[in-house]
Amino acid sequence: MLLLGSNDQITLDSNYIHHTSGRGPKIGGNTLVHAVNNYWYSVSGHAFDNEATGKVLAEGNVFDEVAQPIKPITTPGQLFSSPNPAVNMRCRNDLRRTCRLNMNINSGPFTGFATGVLGGMQGKHVPGAYRAGSVKNQVLANAGVGKI
Numbered sequence: 001m002l003l004l005g006s007n008d009q010i011t012l013d014s015n016y017i018h019h020t021s022g023r024g025p026k027i028g029g030n031t032l033v034h035a036v037n038n039y040w041y042s043v044s045g046h047a048f049d050n051e052a053t054g055k056v057l058a059e060g061n062v063f064d065e066v067a068q069p070i071k072p073i074t075t076p077g078q079l080f081s082s083p084n085p086a087v088n089m090r091c092r093n094d095l096r097r098t099c100r101l102n103m104n105i106n107s108g109p110f111t112g113f114a115t116g117v118l119g120g121m122q123g124k125h126v127p128g129a130y131r132a133g134s135v136k137n138q139v140l141a142n143a144g145v146g147k148i
Contacts, residue, residue: 001025016143021045027054032120036060036129039139046071055117060100060129062136069110079112094118095126103132
């Protein structure tokens with residue numbers, strides 16, 4: 001997935017992204033992405049590839065057997081990965097709720113503390129996240145052809 005538009009605002013919600021090797025998604029072009037309730041499975045390379053101009057809020061996602069949830073680059077964009085309950089409380093100011101933790105199952109680390117991303121979400125419709133523990137079953141039951 002290439003999310004490279006100029007000032008785009010994208011919600012990536014409840015997707016099953018599996019058996020890929022990278023750019024799932026690649027974010028740039030000053031794009032703001034809310035990645036929520038997604039299930040990544042068996043990714044041999046990286047999931048997020050966040051260019052210097054990309055901005056991402058990732059919450060309530062599951063990374064299952066993902067070698068690198070985020071591609072390590074020298075000039076990464078802004079990413080808030082909902083890293084822990086204490087830091088996630090900062091979402092209350094901009095989203096009016098606490099961000100949900102992501103879940104990591106046999107995957108590499110997924111970190112990012114760029115709270116500036118949260119300010120970009122202020123005043124926008126930002127869907128809520130499930131508890132990561134229920135995302136896998138929700139996505140597998142509802143994502144895909146014929147399940148809309």
